[in-house]
Amino acid sequence: MKLGQYVTKRLLQFVFVLLGTSIILFTVSHVIPADPVRAAAGPKATPAELEAIRVKLGFDKPLPVQYVIYVTNLLHGDLGRSVVTLRPVIFDLAERLPATLELSVFSLAITVIFGITLGIYSAKNRNRLGDHAIRFLSLGGISMPSFWLALLFQMVFFLRLGWLPGGGRLSSGMVPPAHLTGLYVLDSLLTGNLATLRDALWHMIGPAVAQSAIGIASVIRMMRAGMLEEMTKDYVTMFRSAGVRERTVVYKYVLKNSLVPVITLIGVMFGSILGGSFIIEQVFQWPGVGSYGTQALLNLDFQPIMSITLVMSFMYSFSNLVVDVVYVYLNPKVSYE
Amino acid sequence: MTKTILEIRDLRTYFYTYAGVVKALEGVNLRVNEGDIFGIVGETGCGKSVTALSILRLVPNPGRIIGGEIIFEGRDILKLSEEEMRREIRGKGMAATFQDPSTFLSPSHTIGEHLKDIIKANADDPRGLKGRELNERIISTLAKVNLPDPERVADQYPHELSGGMRQRSMIATGTSGRPSLFIADEATTFLDVTIGAQILRLFQEMNRVDGTTIILITHNLGIISEICNRVAVMYAGQVAETCTTEALFKKPLHPYTVGLLASIPLIDREADELEEIPGTIPNLIHPPEGCRFHPRCKHVMEVCRREVPTICEVSQGHEVACHLFNGEVRSDG
Amino acid sequence: MTTEQAETAEATPRYQELRHSVRLLLSNPVSAAGAAGVLLLLLTAALAPYIAPYDPLAINLQGRFLDPSGEHLFGTDHLGRDVFSRVVWGSRVSLTVGLITLIEASVLGTIVGLVAGYKGGWVDSLVMRITDVFLAFPSIILALAVAAALGRGLTSVMMALGITWWPLYARLIRGQTLSVREEQYIEGARLSGAGGIRIMFKHILPNCMAAIIVQISMDVGFTILAAASMGFLGIGAQHPSPEWGLQCASGAKYLVYQWWISTFPGLAIFLSVISFNLLGDGLRDVLDPRLRRG
Numbered sequence: 028m029k030l031g032q033y034v035t036k037r038l039l040q041f042v043f044v045l046l047g048t049s050i051i052l053f054t055v056s057h058v059i060p061a062d063p064v065r066a067a068a069g070p071k072a073t074p075a076e077l078e079a080i081r082v083k084l085g086f087d088k089p090l091p092v093q094y095v096i097y098v099t100n101l102l103h104g105d106l107g108r109s110v111v112t113l114r115p116v117i118f119d120l121a122e123r124l125p126a127t128l129e130l131s132v133f134s135l136a137i138t139v140i141f142g143i144t145l146g147i148y149s150a151k152n153r154n155r156l157g158d159h160a161i162r163f164l165s166l167g168g169i170s171m172p173s174f175w176l177a178l179l180f181q182m183v184f185f186l187r188l189g190w191l192p193g194g195g196r197l198s199s200g201m202v203p204p205a206h207l208t209g210l211y212v213l214d215s216l217l218t219g220n221l222a223t224l225r226d227a228l229w230h231m232i233g234p235a236v237a238q239s240a241i242g243i244a245s246v247i248r249m250m251r252a253g254m255l256e257e258m259t260k261d262y263v264t265m266f267r268s269a270g271v272r273e274r275t276v277v278y279k280y281v282l283k284n285s286l287v288p289v290i291t292l293i294g295v296m297f298g299s300i301l302g303g304s305f306i307i308e309q310v311f312q313w314p315g316v317g318s319y320g321t322q323a324l325l326n327l328d329f330q331p332i333m334s335i336t337l338v339m340s341f342m343y344s345f346s347n348l349v350v351d352v353v354y355v356y357l358n359p360k361v362s363y364e
Numbered sequence: 365m366t367k368t369i370l371e372i373r374d375l376r377t378y379f380y381t382y383a384g385v386v387k388a389l390e391g392v393n394l395r396v397n398e399g400d401i402f403g404i405v406g407e408t409g410c411g412k413s414v415t416a417l418s419i420l421r422l423v424p425n426p427g428r429i430i431g432g433e434i435i436f437e438g439r440d441i442l443k444l445s446e447e448e449m450r451r452e453i454r455g456k457g458m459a460a461t462f463q464d465p466s467t468f469l470s471p472s473h474t475i476g477e478h479l480k481d482i483i484k485a486n487a488d489d490p491r492g493l494k495g496r497e498l499n500e501r502i503i504s505t506l507a508k509v510n511l512p513d514p515e516r517v518a519d520q521y522p523h524e525l526s527g528g529m530r531q532r533s534m535i536a537t538g539t540s541g542r543p544s545l546f547i548a549d550e551a552t553t554f555l556d557v558t559i560g561a562q563i564l565r566l567f568q569e570m571n572r573v574d575g576t577t578i579i580l581i582t583h584n585l586g587i588i589s590e591i592c593n594r595v596a597v598m599y600a601g602q603v604a605e606t607c608t609t610e611a612l613f614k615k616p617l618h619p620y621t622v623g624l625l626a627s628i629p630l631i632d633r634e635a636d637e638l639e640e641i642p643g644t645i646p647n648l649i650h651p652p653e654g655c656r657f658h659p660r661c662k663h664v665m666e667v668c669r670r671e672v673p674t675i676c677e678v679s680q681g682h683e684v685a686c687h688l689f690n691g692e693v694r695s696d697g
Numbered sequence: 698m699t700t701e702q703a704e705t706a707e708a709t710p711r712y713q714e715l716r717h718s719v720r721l722l723l724s725n726p727v728s729a730a731g732a733a734g735v736l737l738l739l740l741t742a743a744l745a746p747y748i749a750p751y752d753p754l755a756i757n758l759q760g761r762f763l764d765p766s767g768e769h770l771f772g773t774d775h776l777g778r779d780v781f782s783r784v785v786w787g788s789r790v791s792l793t794v795g796l797i798t799l800i801e802a803s804v805l806g807t808i809v810g811l812v813a814g815y816k817g818g819w820v821d822s823l824v825m826r827i828t829d830v831f832l833a834f835p836s837i838i839l840a841l842a843v844a845a846a847l848g849r850g851l852t853s854v855m856m857a858l859g860i861t862w863w864p865l866y867a868r869l870i871r872g873q874t875l876s877v878r879e880e881q882y883i884e885g886a887r888l889s890g891a892g893g894i895r896i897m898f899k900h901i902l903p904n905c906m907a908a909i910i911v912q913i914s915m916d917v918g919f920t921i922l923a924a925a926s927m928g929f930l931g932i933g934a935q936h937p938s939p940e941w942g943l944q945c946a947s948g949a950k951y952l953v954y955q956w957w958i959s960t961f962p963g964l965a966i967f968l969s970v971i972s973f974n975l976l977g978d979g980l981r982d983v984l985d986p987r988l989r990r991g
Contacts, residue, residue, distance in 0.1 A: 040829070047830030052842065059846040066846060168971035172922055173947055174929045175963030182952050182960075259424070261467040266478075268420050269537055270455025271485040279481070280470045287472065304835025305930060310949070324845060325931050336834070336842040343835040358472060
């Protein structure tokens, strides 16, 4: 099947998954809690507020109807209200999303660049010192709790050495660039504000490294294993028998074939970056969706928790869609299945 | 006077595995003349493919060539460095095609890409070869292996082609460097009989028109009879018998060869005339002492159990490694 | 031969293979180190009352923020509790959560996967779609939402993580079942009258065991991490539990001068997870050729 057909098929699947996600989250928010009304209204709600929520979200009605109300609200952009900020969740999210997006994409970029490069290096220099060091570090990377790494990072690079800032997106006293996208790096680039650009990047280093450690480690491991396995494939023997340079064989043929499964992994990494943002943003005081979520968890602010989960899984599903399409584009064989 | 293009003397290739040392090739001797279509025939596991890989010096880990000489166009290629081997011999001097074209081609690259890199690697002036000229070379190489619509094939991926087209594409990868020696390892095993026949025609054409010497490795005696002029029969890592195709079928000497021929069903042979060679192929980690075939041989003698038979030239161009024929004229090249 | 004989014939060589695998595993220094680490962890958890010098919950406001010393190997925290004892007792919490989660996930996932793979058809498609949806949630997000809905506490975490993890096992077993289903001896069992359930559990399941074991050994580390992360975020174990993640969170405020409060629990998590990962890697290498054959 051609690429176009595949994209259509995949889009349908995407919609189906979104539907399924909403059902699961509906179950979590309306069925699982012992008292879903109290959960939605918050632990400090007055009886009047409880009643208002009960009516608004239709808790007195049968489940299917509740679900319809739920989905209708979603489609209207009504994601509930936070009992902490007292604002509609959707406003809070809109305000905080750019920060998380910027950090996540930056982390993903670091993951891809370092993961692939170091993975190739490791495979090429198999069993030599560099390889052993990289393998050791990547084993550590996937075993390390991200919050611990983040805390250690803060402790060493901020508290002891003062090389990195303690948190936030900009130093106090720095004015954020004109709000074009909400992404400070992009905005300061577009407005030619180099000082802000440098400051914003400097603030991203800590959280991004802490966030990508596990991703880089995973990509290295997969890249290395993949390349080593590809090197045993028959077409390598064929090219060698034809007198082709080893460099061409490895960097053109083996590499491309090895990258194919890594693409899927990168999609998964994006998901773990999103999921890890709760912790990372908390430790580095990054004003994004993650720290918003952590606050909500601490206060049992239920509606934001549900909405964040929904939004993040939508983002993740969408990125998987993109990854799958890129995968098929890179691996022509698959589209014929 | 026919020139020898490839001579293998006492080649030994061992595989050092966890289970033990597999003595895959234990003294292989071959002589291939220019212009031959030389067949190497034997059962699975006899070492035919290992021989091919050894000639190319591409024996995979944990294997190693540990002794012998491989003299190609007058040079012992076992003495060359890896870089010399790559630059001067592989692709240009000798090339190969292997049995499963679906794994021997990269799934993520077009046929044209494959050929581009191979042609460039073997061209005398790789930097000068680009653009249109390179493209023309690619198309003409594909046309020479009788691929219809070579322009289209060049833009396709291996999985988009039929089995026969894939095999031809792989043959194209081998011929694009214009080698003098072409090794085809089980080239038709995975193909339909009719497609296989076309591939064999192709080899004959290469041999007749370009003068390419071909070594055809197969377990199928039928293929040997069709296009090969000379044959070597291998058993358990050694060459049992070398002769012309005609001699092989009319006057086989080695008991193994005789047994092989007796076990093929032929149109004019009754089913109950088929004979089996008793026993199984030996364990190559602990091969039998003396002649490796002796445990299964009808004519086994005491000397067979103790001594490895030397090669004897029984008649012009017909060599056997068997104690039954010792004492005849010894072969020394 | 009868079904009985066929079953015994399959079982005995497998037991010998198992012993051979264990020996092979221990010969590799890296996976042996992992095995040692895991063993150490298990012993610590089992013998916690004997190893910990102090009561992990004993508050001593006179002895707050003491530096690590001979008296208090890892120092004391903001409530004067001995960090070393808390770390030792915390091993019980982490191990319990990790193992129970995985038992839930693997049992549920295996049953679903076996049925899906064996029955095929619409059952299989349905299961695949359902797992697709579950796997659409990034990392621990679903677990956080479920745990929030269930209320704070360790049981919520265990249930939430179980819900998040089972689809992975379902998919794994489904894949294995699909490849084993076509094997000859399954056909043989079917022909000799064995029913679906019997085939699934007596014939297909044993062949999946290697894959399950490898997956579990690789996942224990990750479940411990996930549970600790949830503890760090305050949704898991509650005060005064000596759960490692919770300890890291409590100590975060004091990073400047009392670095030991967060560092040692975190180190414990790190070492535990690395041990399981090393062991898992080793197990996978040892069992892999068998996986392919199965």
